[in-house]
Each structure stands twice: as structure tokens, then as C-alpha cells.
Amino acid sequence: MTALPPTSAASGDATRNDWTQVEVEALFDLPFNDLLYQAQIAHRAHFDANQVQVSSLLSIKTGRCPEDCKYCPQSLRWNTGLTEQPLLSPEQVRTAARKARAAGAERFCMGAAWRRPRDRQLDQVIELLAVVREEGLETCLTLGMLSAEQAERLGRAGLDYYNHNLDTSPEFYGQVITTRDYQDRLDTLGHVRAAGLKVCCGGIVGMGEARVDRAGLMVQLANLPEHPESVPINLLVQVPGTPLDGIERLDPLEFVRTIAVARLLMPRSRVRLSAGRDDMSDELQALCFLAGANSIFYGETLLTTGNPATEADRGLFERLGINAAPESKAASLP
Numbered sequence: 001m002t003a004l005p006p007t008s009a010a011s012g013d014a015t016r017n018d019w020t021q022v023e024v025e026a027l028f029d030l031p032f033n034d035l036l037y038q039a040q041i042a043h044r045a046h047f048d049a050n051q052v053q054v055s056s057l058l059s060i061k062t063g064r065c066p067e068d069c070k071y072c073p074q075s076l077r078w079n080t081g082l083t084e085q086p087l088l089s090p091e092q093v094r095t096a097a098r099k100a101r102a103a104g105a106e107r108f109c110m111g112a113a114w115r116r117p118r119d120r121q122l123d124q125v126i127e128l129l130a131v132v133r134e135e136g137l138e139t140c141l142t143l144g145m146l147s148a149e150q151a152e153r154l155g156r157a158g159l160d161y162y163n164h165n166l167d168t169s170p171e172f173y174g175q176v177i178t179t180r181d182y183q184d185r186l187d188t189l190g191h192v193r194a195a196g197l198k199v200c201c202g203g204i205v206g207m208g209e210a211r212v213d214r215a216g217l218m219v220q221l222a223n224l225p226e227h228p229e230s231v232p233i234n235l236l237v238q239v240p241g242t243p244l245d246g247i248e249r250l251d252p253l254e255f256v257r258t259i260a261v262a263r264l265l266m267p268r269s270r271v272r273l274s275a276g277r278d279d280m281s282d283e284l285q286a287l288c289f290l291a292g293a294n295s296i297f298y299g300e301t302l303l304t305t306g307n308p309a310t311e312a313d314r315g316l317f318e319r320l321g322i323n324a325a326p327e328s329k330a331a332s333l334p
């Protein structure tokens with residue numbers, strides 16, 4: 001006997017924003033094969049299951065962040081030996097964008113280690129945004145908290161996506177970050193939506209949270225007024241010097257379950273197999289794609305930590321028959 005939940009999450013066509021914690025925990029608790037089967041149905045209803053979107057990431061301002069995120073090598077509170085880097089110049093960004101485009105990336109995401117950008121800093125970032133747009137790439141930024149006015153300015157400047165993660169459940173959040181609260185994050189996400197930008201919002205697992213917290217994160221993401229278009233699921237990259245270095249590693253199959261639940265709850269969103277791939281086997285990544293992941297970060301570095309070599313990713317895609325064709329080709333599917 002399989003233990004499918006009374007209402008199959010996979011079958012409903014309507015996207016829901018009213019998930020309960022109990023329902024989502026029940027999905028996590030399904031037998032692994034049943035969970036993956038349901039996730040596959042949801043995935044195939046909305047996407048080409050053999051198509052993965054690729055984004056490239058660039059840290060445009062590195063280190064000395066005043067926030068105290070316990071996972072992050074860029075907080076000035078932890079001694080991680082990171083080389084600081086002030087804001088990159090338009091020329092540096094153009095070079096990186098061209099390289100990313102030549103390697104096959106569709107979207108170029110720029111991240112800055114700020115709590116929130118000052119208006120003068122936003123002016124400079126808008127210049128960088130123009131450079132990436134000139135190079136013909138989709139754009140994404142992650143700069144920390146934004147005011148409503150700042151989000152509107154980015155919208156007027158032609159930004160496509162803004163990344164701002166909820167990171168974990170509201171209950172576990174205080175154990176990871178104390179310098180900004182959950183509501184601050186929800187407020188920024190509201191400003192980004194109101195400005196007409198697409199939302200990239202997900203979280204991190206493997207920080208010592210329990211399954212209820214992973215379920216709690218998923219409930220928060222899926223019950224946002226609109227599902228984020230892009231949902232990055234990061235597996236903690238343990239960096240020496242950060243408080244979370246050395247924490248017990250998450251069971252890889254639990255990571256796959258998290259991807260599958262994200263796919264089921266947000267069936268029309270791109271679910272990104274985000275940080276942590278450098279430590280994953282090809283087989284684990286293949287299971288993540290089977291569970292519904294259909295986006296990755298492509299290129300040898302994330303912001304400050306490593307990511308698989310592009311040749312390795314190309315080889316894996318080839319072995320799996322995955323095509324990294326532009327999003328527009330997938331858009332014609334149901």
C-alpha cells in the first residue's frame with residue numbers, strides 16, 4: 001500500500017497559496033518513490049522535463065557585510081579569510097557578462113554583500129545593469145533589503161528578477177540571523193512584486209534545521225501572494241570560519257525531498273538546484289532533476305565559493321539528455 005495523501009498535490013491544475021503546515025509535512029513524510037512520482041507529474045504538467053534553465057552569478061561587491069547570517073562567508077563578524085572587493089566597474093561586469101553568455105548562460109545574476117543599498121550605490125548598480133542588458137542577457141540582482149522606491153527604480157531600469165530569500169522557517173530563522181527579521185524580508189519581497197519585478201526567492205537547507213522547518217519554509221514560499229517565478233534551494237556550503245561550519249550534513253535524500261516538495265507546491269516556478277552542487281555526485285544531481293529541479297547556477301564560482309566546472313555540467317547534461325535551451329523554447333509547453 002502506498003500512502004498518497006487524500007488530495008493528490010500533483011493532480012490539481014490550479015496553483016494554491018493556502019498550504020497548511022500539516023499538509024506540507026505529510027508530503028515530506030511520503031515514501032520517497034511516491035513523493036518523486038507526484039513531483040514528476042507536476043513537473044511534466046508545466047515544463048519540458050528535460051530542459052534546465054542556466055543562470056550565471058557574479059559577486060559585484062564582496063565581503064564586509066554588517067549582517068550576521070551564520071552561514072555566510074561575507075559577514076564581517078566571521079573570520080573566513082575572504083578577500084574583500086569593492087563594487088566592480090562597468091568594464092569588469094561587461095567582461096564577466098560576455099564570458100557567461102559565451103558559456104551559454106541565459107541570465108546574469110549580480111550579488112552584493114549589503115544589508116541594503118544606499119541610493120548612491122543603487123545608482124552605480126543601475127549602470128552595471130545597463131551593461132548586462134546591452135550584452136543581451138536577462139538580469140537578476142540581489143542587494144539585500146529594498147525600499148519601495150528603490151524597487152521601483154530597478155523596475156524602471158529594466159531589471160528582470162530580484163533575488164531575496166526567506167532562507168528558512170520563521171521559527172528557526174532567529175537561530176541563523178538576528179540583524180534583520182523575517183518581516184523585513186517579506187516587506188522587501190512585497191516591494192519587489194509591487195514594482196512589477198519577477199521574484200527569485202528560496203532558502204537554505206542543511207543548517208541544522210528540522211524537517212518541520214524545511215516544511216515551514218516551503219509553506220511560507222508557497223503562500224506568498226504570488227509564487228516566486230524562481231525558487232533557489234541552496235544546500236549549505238560549509239565555509240571555515242562561519243558558525244555553521246562543521247554542522248552535521250543533511251541526508252542527501254532529504255535534500256531531494258525538499259526539491260520535490262518545492263516542485264509540488266509551486267508547480268509553475270523554476271526550482272533552482274542552487275548552492276552546494278560542488279559537493280554533490282552526478283547521481284544526486286540527477287535525482288534532483290528527477291524531483292523537479294529545472295534551473296542551476298552555471299559557472300565556476302557562485303558568489304565566493306566553488307561551483308562545478310562548466311565542462312562538467314555540460315557532460316552531465318549530455319549524459320542525462322538534458323537540454324539547456326533558452327527559456328522561450330520551454331514557454332510554449334502547457
Ligand code: SAM
Binds near residue numbers: 114144
Ligand atoms: N546580501 C544579500 C542578501 O543576503 O539578501 C544578497 C546576497 S546573499 C549571499 C544571497 C543568498 O545566498 C542568501 O540569502 C543565502 O540564501 C545564500 N547563501 C549565502 N551563503 C551561503 C552558503 N554558505 N551556503 C548556501 N547558501 C548561501
Ligand code: DTB
Binds near residue numbers: 057274
Ligand atoms: C541564492 O539563493 N543562492 C546564490 C544566489 N541566490 C545569490 C548565492 C549562493 C551563495 C553561496 C555562497 C557563496 O558563494 O558565497
Ligand code: SF4
Binds near residue numbers: 068112
Ligand atoms: Fe550579508 Fe547577504 Fe551574507 Fe547575510 S547572506 S551576511 S546579508 S551577504
